[in-house]
Amino acid sequence: MGVGRRMKKQGPPPDLGKSSASKRNAAEFDESKRGKKRKASGEIKLQPIAGKSSIKSTNSGLRHSTKGTFTNGKPTQAQKGRHLAKEPIMSGALQDVSSDDDAADLLGGDVIDDDDNNDEGSPLDIDNGLAGSTNGDGLFAQDEFLESGSSVYDSDPQQEKGRFSEDEDESDAEEKLTAANIAGLSRKLDLEQEEDAAEAQLELEEAALQTNIDGDRPKVLDDEFEDEGVGSRLAPDLQVLRSRLTDTIRVLDDFSKLAEVGRSRVEYTGQLLKDICLYYGYSPYLAEKLFNLFPPREAFAFFEANESARPIVIRTNTLRTHRRELAQSLINRGVTLEPVGKWSKVGLQVFESQVPLGATPEYLAGHYILQAASSFLPVMALAPQEHERVLDMAAAPGGKTTHIAALMKNTGSIFANDSNKSRAKGLIGNIHRLGVKNAIVCNYDAKEFPRVIGGFDRVLLDAPCSGTGVIAKDPSVKTNKTEKDFMQLPHLQKQLLLCAIDSADHTSKTGGYIVYSTCSVTVEENEQVVQYALTKRPNVKLVETGLTFGVDGFVSYMGKQFDSKMKMTKRFYPHAYNVDGFFVSKFRKVAPSPEAKARGGDPDTASNREDVVMVDRTPITTEDEKEEGAFGGFDESEDEKYIEKAKRNRLRRNGINPRAVNWKKPTAGQARSGGAAQPNGVDVQAGSRPIVRAASTTVIQNLT
Ligand SMILES: C[S@@+](CC[C@H](N)C(=O)[O-])C[C@H]1O[C@@H](n2cnc3c(N)ncnc32)[C@H](O)[C@@H]1O
Numbered sequence: 001m002g003v004g005r006r007m008k009k010q011g012p013p014p015d016l017g018k019s020s021a022s023k024r025n026a027a028e029f030d031e032s033k034r035g036k037k038r039k040a041s042g043e044i045k046l047q048p049i050a051g052k053s054s055i056k057s058t059n060s061g062l063r064h065s066t067k068g069t070f071t072n073g074k075p076t077q078a079q080k081g082r083h084l085a086k087e088p089i090m091s092g093a094l095q096d097v098s099s100d101d102d103a104a105d106l107l108g109g110d111v112i113d114d115d116d117n118n119d120e121g122s123p124l125d126i127d128n129g130l131a132g133s134t135n136g137d138g139l140f141a142q143d144e145f146l147e148s149g150s151s152v153y154d155s156d157p158q159q160e161k162g163r164f165s166e167d168e169d170e171s172d173a174e175e176k177l178t179a180a181n182i183a184g185l186s187r188k189l190d191l192e193q194e195e196d197a198a199e200a201q202l203e204l205e206e207a208a209l210q211t212n213i214d215g216d217r218p219k220v221l222d223d224e225f226e227d228e229g230v231g232s233r234l235a236p237d238l239q240v241l242r243s244r245l246t247d248t249i250r251v252l253d254d255f256s257k258l259a260e261v262g263r264s265r266v267e268y269t270g271q272l273l274k275d276i277c278l279y280y281g282y283s284p285y286l287a288e289k290l291f292n293l294f295p296p297r298e299a300f301a302f303f304e305a306n307e308s309a310r311p312i313v314i315r316t317n318t319l320r321t322h323r324r325e326l327a328q329s330l331i332n333r334g335v336t337l338e339p340v341g342k343w344s345k346v347g348l349q350v351f352e353s354q355v356p357l358g359a360t361p362e363y364l365a366g367h368y369i370l371q372a373a374s375s376f377l378p379v380m381a382l383a384p385q386e387h388e389r390v391l392d393m394a395a396a397p398g399g400k401t402t403h404i405a406a407l408m409k410n411t412g413s414i415f416a417n418d419s420n421k422s423r424a425k426g427l428i429g430n431i432h433r434l435g436v437k438n439a440i441v442c443n444y445d446a447k448e449f450p451r452v453i454g455g456f457d458r459v460l461l462d463a464p465c466s467g468t469g470v471i472a473k474d475p476s477v478k479t480n481k482t483e484k485d486f487m488q489l490p491h492l493q494k495q496l497l498l499c500a501i502d503s504a505d506h507t508s509k510t511g512g513y514i515v516y517s518t519c520s521v522t523v524e525e526n527e528q529v530v531q532y533a534l535t536k537r538p539n540v541k542l543v544e545t546g547l548t549f550g551v552d553g554f555v556s557y558m559g560k561q562f563d564s565k566m567k568m569t570k571r572f573y574p575h576a577y578n579v580d581g582f583f584v585s586k587f588r589k590v591a592p593s594p595e596a597k598a599r600g601g602d603p604d605t606a607s608n609r610e611d612v613v614m615v616d617r618t619p620i621t622t623e624d625e626k627e628e629g630a631f632g633g634f635d636e637s638e639d640e641k642y643i644e645k646a647k648r649n650r651l652r653r654n655g656i657n658p659r660a661v662n663w664k665k666p667t668a669g670q671a672r673s674g675g676a677a678q679p680n681g682v683d684v685q686a687g688s689r690p691i692v693r694a695a696s697t698t699v700i701q702n703l704t
Pocket residue numbers: 114115116117118119120121375393394395396397398399400401417418419420423444445446447462463464465
């Protein structure tokens with residue numbers, strides 16, 4: 001299972017009719033070229049000599065894995081046909097099958113994951129930017145990687161073009177598949193074949209296990225069964241348990257026909273939930289919460305998908321290189337990879353690697369970042385434009401910040417904030433490694449925005465969450481999330497989302513957008529948070545995310561009705577797209593935020609948001625306008641307020657929120673001479689922590 005999911009494409013499932021047709025065409029096309037390719041590529045022939053399939057039990061459930069070994073020899077006709085019918089992948093290596101457990105090796109000991117995580121300081125988010133040894137400017141000469149002479153791409157330029165899109169160099173499309181590529185291709189396809197065989201075998205065994213079927217109606221609620229495992233201290237028989245799981249789902253799928261007489265749906269569902277807890281190792285609370293998101297069969301697929309790792313993906317850093325060049329360099333180092341899917345121009349899915357991906361020269365030079373494919377989505381939805389001002393409210397370790405910077409081509413500015421100081425240091429590491437020059441790193445509780453600074457063209461809130469979308473990565477979520485978490489986290493998320501909205505500039509000529517995302521699939525952390533924001537901030541509306549795949553957000557859920565536009569929000573599931581579970585929503589701010597009702601008795605804001613002050617939306621006047629306003633003589637007391645206003649305007653023009661400034665009380669002399677309060681030195685205060693305003697492009701607050 002692990003190998004299979006790692007091999008599977010990420011993104012929208014292909015249209016079956018179309019894809020099989022196109023595969024056939026590709027096969028026919030390739031068949032005519034095959035002899036030629038062989039000659040050109042040095043005639044490496046590969047054949048699996050043994051295909052092993054095994055079914056093993058683990059604490060968390062059954063998994064099956066496939067393994068294949070290869071030797072030189074002629075492929076059989078059947079193998080040929082199969083190989084040719086599949087898309088090629090790129091490889092520079094022939095090595096043993098990677099399994100889920102190989103991920104750490106692949107990443108190079110330090111498991112690097114710039115992805116989202118729930119808990120601060122979680123060991124899962126430790127892409128702390130090995131600011132390792134680059135060659136001076138951090139870039140390696142491309143020649144260094146191109147000279148090997150092992151060209152790597154399919155000789156079919158059309159196919160190549162389709163797979164490497166706009167950001168690619170056209171001339172490279174001429175390159176041929178190498179012997180190494182054929183080897184990688186062969187291995188991939190054999191693995192898939194073996195996986196299919198193992199799956200078929202598993203199904204057969206499951207069918208054979210269904211001995212408890214009485215006629216057409218499985219006896220899943222047998223008393224004997226009920227006592228087994230759940231109540232008893234004996235280790236459950238996982239095969240029997242799995243068999244009962246599938247039987248119960250069958251019954252729930254076709255209840256009137258398959259349910260035992262006198263048994264209710266509730267009884268079957270209760271049994272199924274118990275079995276899910278036992279088989280996959282979830283707490284009853286979380287199992288039920290996740291189960292309720294789907295019809296029973298789909299829930300089963302979701303729980304199954306959480307048992308296998310998602311593919312390893314790297315994002316090309318287009319500030320430093322192009323995807324094609326990066327692919328070529330890595331292939332030359334023995335990495336087998338292919339583009340992540342048509343939906344991304346920068347992602348590469350890695351199948352296997354002879355080198356640790358977190359320590360290659362290309363990694364250290366910032367040519368790529370290890371990043372889950374689903375983490376691309378919020379940034380794609382945000383769609384930052386060049387020269388804009390962007391706020392990334394919860395930014396560490398910086399996977400999305402650096403992606404934003406790349407899309408903005410290092411222009412404009414990004415305020416990359418995270419409340420966790422040590423994670424913010426990792427963020428700085430990544431910013432440096434990837435050559436980001438337009439980011440300002442800060443270390444505030446994001447609830448302090450927009451008091452710290454506001455008026456952004458776009459705001460990303462990739463919120464801290466429970467991580468129910470990344471259980472495959474962090475199985476501890478199965479048991480360590482409690483009801484309390486699902487009250488506290490949404491509460492925080494709601495507060496942060498209001499602050500995100502208040503930090504956006506509705507008058508922005510290019511933007512005024514806010515993206516809210518989580519790596520969780522629960523409704524409490526997603527649709528309910530969005531609904532709350534829509535209610536509290538009538539000055540925003542939901543807009544399309546622009547993402548080409550994803551399941552629509554819930555418009556109603558367990559008796560709750562949400563805004564009809566909620567379907568514009570998008571959900572991503574591991575079982576549907578082979579990506580981490582994710583939620584992405586996009587708002588457009590259409591009017592100024594209402595005055596803060598901080599002390600107005602709102603139960604969700606009264607105690608916690610009284611420190612949030614709305615952005616001062618007083619129009620920023622020009623110098624000329626100020627001059628005009630100066631006509632008509634001076635009245636000391638009246639002028640003071642204009643002078644103060646002018647000073648506030650000046651601060652705002654410099655990107656500083658005047659409300660966050662510590663004003664010195666004017667001395668009596670200053671007051672008499674029309675002088676007003678002055679900002680307290682160069683520091684801008686937010687709470688008690690200063691922002692250091694440095695001359696360099698990256699400004700670091702309080703992080704040493
Ligand atoms: C999902 S992770 C962000 C991942 C990041 N966007 C990326 O792509 O690399 C959530 C982050 O929120 C931060 N966080 C939690 N509470 C916060 C708060 N009140 N203010 C700001 N950041 C917070 C955590 O430290 C964590 O780094």
